Amino acid sequence: MRFVDEYRDSDAAAEVATAIGRITTKPWTIMEVCGGQTHAIVRFGIDQLLPKGLTLVHGPGCPVCVTPIELIDAAIEIASRDDVIFCSFGDMLRVPGSSRDLLAVKASGGDVRIVYSPLDALALAKRQPAKQVVFFAVGFETTAPANAMAVYRARHEGVDNFSVLVAHVLVPPAMSSILASPNNRVQGFLAAGHVCAVMGYTEYEPLAQCFRVPIVVTGFEPLDILQGVYLCVKQLENGRAEVENQYARTVRREGNAQAQAMVLEVFEVAGRTWRGIGDIPGSGLALRPRYASHDALQRFPLQQLAQSRDTECIAGEILLGGKNPTDCPAFGARCTPEHPLGAPMVSSEGACAAYYRYRRSPPTHYLPRKGGGETNGAPR
Ligand code: SF4
DSSP states (O other): OTTTGGGGHHHHHHHHHHHHHHOOSOEEEEEEEHHHHHHHHHTTTTGGGSBTTTTEEEEOOOOHHHHHHHHHHHHHHHHHSSEEEEOGGGGGSSOOHHHHHHHHHTTOEEEEEEEEHHHHHHHHHOOTSEEEEEEEESSSSSTHHHHHHHHHHHHTTTTTEEEEEEBBBBBHHHHHHHHHSSTOOOOOOEEEEHHHHHHHHHHHHHHHHHTTOOOOOOOOSSSHHHHHHHHHHHHHHOOOOOOEESSSOOOOOOOOOHHHHHHHHHHHEEEEEOOOOOOOOEEEEOOGGGGGBBBHHHHHHOOOOOOOOOSOOHHHHHHSOOGGGGSSBBTTTTSSSSSOOOOOHHHHHHHHHHHHHHHOOOSSSOOOSSSSSOOOOOOO
16 A cells, blocks of 8 residues: 555664664653554554664643543533534543543433544534534644634534534644653654644744754654654754654645644634643634634533542653553553543553553564664564
8 A cells, every 4th residue: 555555664664773773872762742653653563673772752642632621521511411412533432521421421312423524513513403513623733624624614604503612732832841841851752744744843943942852743654653763863863953854745844824724714822721731821722703603612601610530540641751551550450441540541542542452462563673783672
């Protein structure tokens, strides 16, 4: 398959892994921002191919994981109304709120539906004019253009029974927050290729300069990730801190101007609370006032929402690269995909779900490695 098979070529991957081993002279810690990259790393055993001391830590780029519990509770309350059809991507249904999840609302008779696009939810609103259709607009810059388009079309086509519950978050402020933390151990980033396909990477250039960190825009296949690591290590070893683009087959420096214009038409930058992490100024998107009539929070004034409860979930530390899923005492015991205590065990981009799926039994997806050099433990 074009643009897939050639990026899973084990011989090519082995060559890049060997090249990384050749240029690495010191221990380095690199964060992959996106949960999709985390899954690829764990699934294909990419971290096991790296030289000892070169550590990949997992970042906050799982949109389901960082959606604050207050918004999950709001979704549950709205979805419980008789007049509402609540639409969401599938993995939001299992994310625990303060007392239950959206799946429990569905089980008790709520009309909660899985859709694959916000435009599907908009079409549903047109077919069901007697119902209020609400779409849970979750995600990073990647999903914002489609969500913006749905709201734009609802307004301009007069679909008054369509609204969105907005939980959008932005990547650069989160990276800035990680780098500014006194506990930071991240020395370089693999930036999320799909986010940059929309936004370009000019926003990352001041971050690289200000914090003196290399940032490599990176794709999602094994060879992409290994090449991203190689470019990042090369910069670290040479004392450079620049933005480089490994994912040039998809990403341009300026991004997708049409998609950015649609996002700017509908959304404005706002503060956002990240689940497990806390408030990050300017790290979210909110509907502009001219689209406020499509804001579910304004359409359905909510009762006082429960505050976040304390749990044993250490998702915040995992999302900031401080700990690994297997450091969590609940991992695989009290917390499983069937009975999750936190969002990272639920989401298809969650780090805990990746470790649960691919690391609990002997690995079967490792890319073979040619040649020598001590590694983090992959079978040769
Ligand atoms: S294993 Fe479960 S409880 Fe532990 S950090 Fe992951 S999601 Fe939270």
